[in-house]
Amino acid sequence: MKLLVIGSGGREHALVWKLAQSPHVTQLWCAPGNAGIQQERTEKTGKPVECVNISAEDLPKLLAFAQEKKIELTIVGPDNPLALGIVDLFQKNGRRIWGPNQKAAQFESSKVFSQNFMEKYGIPTACAGTFTVAGPAKAFAASLGGKCAVKADGLALGKGVLICTSVAEANKAIDEILVGKAFGAASAKIVIQEFLEGMEISLHALCDGKTAKLFPTSQDHKRALDGDQGLNTGGMGTYSPTPFLSDAELKKVGNAILNPWLRGCAEEKIDFHGILYPGFMLTKTGPKVLEFNARFGDPETQVYLTRLKNDLVELLDASVNGTLDKIEMKWSPMAAVCVVMASGGYPGSYAKGKPILGLADAAKLPHTKVFHAGTALQDGQIVTNGGRVLGVTALGRDLKAAQAAAYAAVEKICFEAVHFRRDIGAKAFYGVGTAA
Numbered sequence: 220m221k222l223l224v225i226g227s228g229g230r231e232h233a234l235v236w237k238l239a240q241s242p243h244v245t246q247l248w249c250a251p252g253n254a255g256i257q258q259e260r261t262e263k264t265g266k267p268v269e270c271v272n273i274s275a276e277d278l279p280k281l282l283a284f285a286q287e288k289k290i291e292l293t294i295v296g297p298d299n300p301l302a303l304g305i306v307d308l309f310q311k312n313g314r315r316i317w318g319p320n321q322k323a324a325q326f327e328s329s330k331v332f333s334q335n336f337m338e339k340y341g342i343p344t345a346c347a348g349t350f351t352v353a354g355p356a357k358a359f360a361a362s363l364g365g366k367c368a369v370k371a372d373g374l375a376l377g378k379g380v381l382i383c384t385s386v387a388e389a390n391k392a393i394d395e396i397l398v399g400k401a402f403g404a405a406s407a408k409i410v411i412q413e414f415l416e417g418m419e420i421s422l423h424a425l426c427d428g429k430t431a432k433l434f435p436t437s438q439d440h441k442r443a444l445d446g447d448q449g450l451n452t453g454g455m456g457t458y459s460p461t462p463f464l465s466d467a468e469l470k471k472v473g474n475a476i477l478n479p480w481l482r483g484c485a486e487e488k489i490d491f492h493g494i495l496y497p498g499f500m501l502t503k504t505g506p507k508v509l510e511f512n513a514r515f516g517d518p519e520t521q522v523y524l525t526r527l528k529n530d531l532v533e534l535l536d537a538s539v540n541g542t543l544d545k546i547e548m549k550w551s552p553m554a555a556v557c558v559v560m561a562s563g564g565y566p567g568s569y570a571k572g573k574p575i576l577g578l579a580d581a582a583k584l585p586h587t588k589v590f591h592a593g594t595a596l597q598d599g600q601i602v603t604n605g606g607r608v609l610g611v612t613a614l615g616r617d618l619k620a621a622q623a624a625a626y627a628a629v630e631k632i633c634f635e636a637v638h639f640r641r642d643i644g645a646k647a648f649y650g651v652g653t654a655a
């Protein structure tokens with residue numbers, strides 16, 4: 220089978236690495252990919268994975284490439300091409316592709332759509348309102364004492380959520396988004412949710428239109444600095460599983476979210492093939508969904524795919540075909556930790572083109588995989604090329620062992636102004652307080 224993976228981050232490197240192990244795969248391309256992806260080979264044929272210089276948002280070029288190479292399955296990593304309708308475009312042209320179509324991708328591309336859906340179908344979520352004008356929005360925020368999350372409706376590069384602790388802050392946030400159009404077209408509508416406190420966890424479920432199969436739990440660390448200080452980032456590290464839900468509790472929470480979600484999808488004729496990734500919080504009054512994403516999380520994918528025992532091609536095939544009910548997902552009992560090594564300054568401005576040293580030494584360590592995110596090959600040298608540079612991922616017999624192994628690999632690698640958190644996974648031991 221010939222496959223094309225779309226995207227260029229750590230998530231896509233993890234997808235390519237896992238897909239390349241499948242005996243079903245004869246050749247693998249990635250658009251646009253990165254320096255780490257380019258070093259992978261398909262296990263069956265030994266062919267190197269080829270990176271092609273097409274942007275993940277250039278839908279016509281991606282389609283033309285898939286047609287030219289006779290790609291048998293295209294796998295979409297990031298949210299943008301899904302929101303732009305890449306799945307619809309490929310399907311219209313008779314090409315198999317994995318991911319939700321444009322209507323289904325609305326779970327991520329419109330927070331208003333998701334909030335209304337959750338309320339209509341009884342999915343546990345925050346008390347919330349949706350607004351297009353500032354007056355009623357401010358009145359609602361005031362009714363919450365100003366303690367709320369103000370969210371731009373559309374995709375805003377992960378920056379469209381403003382957490383407010385007073386009426387003045389909430390009014391400012393509402394003005395910035397609705398009146399000042401801080402996020403352009405994404406700003407036309409907003410959702411205001413009550414501020415929730417508790418442990419924040421990531422869930423993933425693989426879906427095929429009728430069936431949703433739940434993954435184990437994982438937890439991201441979104442703030443840039445230790446102790447959940449500093450600015451919000453795309454994610455500074457993950458671990459899986461978390462100790463906050465027993466298997467039985469996870470099943471219960473999964474059912475409370477997925478059963479009404481599947482019912483709602485059937486009723487609204489939403490044919491969702493892909494990953495549903497709810498971000499949720501374990502509050503004193505039970506689990507509440509904060510948002511839905513319609514793709515794999517990054518860096519959640521890195522810890523999930525190192526623990527996944529199934530052939531990923533078979534899982535994605537079943538997700539496309541609607542035959543997931545016949546497959547049992549199998550997970551390693553080992554724990555996984557991913558520590559993101561970032562460029563100094565991230566998520567603000569940062570330098571690029573810094574040589575990365577020590578990758579070969581880190582690669583020799585057992586149960587360890589260094590996934591590349593923002594890297595490039597320059598005159599034969601791997602250099603930094605983005606904010607999040609590497610996702611150093613390790614398995615261990617328990618979380619402590621996985622943590623130690625991941626940080627041992629981190630210690631082998633360096634580049635100028637490298638920054639990483641030293642407390643990935645620490646919440647599992649020291650618990651609670653507010654989540655990342």
Ligand code: AMP
Nearest residue numbers: 345368380412413414415498509510655
């Ligand atoms: P979202 O993109 O909706 O997940 O929001 C980004 C981040 O903002 C989440 O990961 C949470 O840490 C935080 N957040 C979102 N909604 C709320 C809420 N209702 N209460 C408290 N924190 C929130």
Ligand code: GLY
Nearest residue numbers: 439454516517518
């Ligand atoms: N882990 C954060 C995200 O993928 O959105």
